[in-house]
Amino acid sequence: MLGQLPERAPDKILNIMRLFAEDTRPGKIDLGVGVFRDAAGRTPVMAVVKTAEARLLERQQTKGYIALAGDPEFHAAMRGLVLGAAVAADRVAALATPGGTGAVRQCFEAARLANPDVRVLLPEPSWPNHASILDTMGIAWASYRYYDAATGGLDRAGMLEDLARTGVGDLVLLHGCCHNPTGADPQPADWAEIAMVLGQTGAVPMVDMAYQGFGDGLEADAAGPRLLAETLPEMLLAVSGSKNFGLYRERVGMALAVCATPAEATRAQALLAWLNRQAYAFPPDHGARLVTDILTDPDLRTSWTTELSAMRELMNGNRRALAQALQAESGSDRFGFIAGQRGMFSLIGADPAQVAAMRDEDALYMIGDGRINLAGLTPETIPRAARIIARHLR
Numbered sequence: 001m002l003g004q005l006p007e008r009a010p011d012k013i014l015n016i017m018r019l020f021a022e023d024t025r026p027g028k029i030d031l032g033v034g035v036f037r038d039a040a041g042r043t044p045v046m047a048v049v050k051t052a053e054a055r056l057l058e059r060q061q062t063k064g065y066i067a068l069a070g071d072p073e074f075h076a077a078m079r080g081l082v083l084g085a086a087v088a089a090d091r092v093a094a095l096a097t098p099g100g101t102g103a104v105r106q107c108f109e110a111a112r113l114a115n116p117d118v119r120v121l122l123p124e125p126s127w128p129n130h131a132s133i134l135d136t137m138g139i140a141w142a143s144y145r146y147y148d149a150a151t152g153g154l155d156r157a158g159m160l161e162d163l164a165r166t167g168v169g170d171l172v173l174l175h176g177c178c179h180n181p182t183g184a185d186p187q188p189a190d191w192a193e194i195a196m197v198l199g200q201t202g203a204v205p206m207v208d209m210a211y212q213g214f215g216d217g218l219e220a221d222a223a224g225p226r227l228l229a230e231t232l233p234e235m236l237l238a239v240s241g242s243k244n245f246g247l248y249r250e251r252v253g254m255a256l257a258v259c260a261t262p263a264e265a266t267r268a269q270a271l272l273a274w275l276n277r278q279a280y281a282f283p284p285d286h287g288a289r290l291v292t293d294i295l296t297d298p299d300l301r302t303s304w305t306t307e308l309s310a311m312r313e314l315m316n317g318n319r320r321a322l323a324q325a326l327q328a329e330s331g332s333d334r335f336g337f338i339a340g341q342r343g344m345f346s347l348i349g350a351d352p353a354q355v356a357a358m359r360d361e362d363a364l365y366m367i368g369d370g371r372i373n374l375a376g377l378t379p380e381t382i383p384r385a386a387r388i389i390a391r392h393l394r
């Protein structure tokens, strides 16, 4: 039987991670997988996480099960972080999941149970795993225009035109902030237009929120999703704690379902818990507990926001420095958009052959679509990375 297993190509992003690890050339630069790195090129455990872990080690007396949907305290803490006061708590169902990807999967599962004929609209481009999970589940999806490669910004008119063609039964996936892979986000006025259009068509938004705090700040980054929650009757959210808490391998995630009424939220809550039971029963707890402790203890929370701000400033500083270095190397403003975008990623406009050449000839690693991870740069590597990019993209 197992000899009949079909072949599957490795994940493109994780494949770059492997190629980089195998490269023995000194001076290699990794702008591949979306993992934060500090100015020394490390992905450290956040100091506040170390503190929370030490306290947990002392305090925790049992590893007994909590609940299929995860700890209600974790739900409340994450709901507050993402949605603030945008919607009454009794209209929100919550599910702890293994990572943001687990939340994406459970949101799609719930959407399909609500509507077996659901169609998902993805921004073009989007994180590749959105489409690949939908394909695996056999859920129909289509793209909506999103990115304007000529400006490095939003194709605002195209996006709104395509979203206006959605309807009841459609699920529209939006990146809450720090769009992956483009770094191009809707501005507040754009979010208002998105909310208006979806209000008219009756399509339900699903927000993938993997980088809150990496763009302009915890509150600013959540403004778009909160506006949707205030304006529209329903919404799904897939939240990740991997990046903003640096808890990648602990798999901290949450699916949130904003429902039209408290009664519908109660039913959604039971359904979400059932989805966990069918997949893996109880969600991982260790990382979720650390996040809960950090968000609910005022001192830990202050330490966290301070640390997170420094991470954000490092990435935004790298954006400005790279844009400046590219301007000097290329003698043009064509890479200026990098400075104005937000989050970990930008598309530098390289085709797969140019990406391969930069990797093979110069040990500069990025994703095949020309996506770079800004956090992969350091003050030492920026000048060389800029020289390589400018030379290959002449």
Ligand code: HCI
Pocket: 011, 013, 014, 032, 033, 034, 035, 101, 127, 129, 180
């Ligand atoms: C990313 O690099 O886009 C985020 C990290 C990631 C990549 C592939 C699978 C899961 C997570």
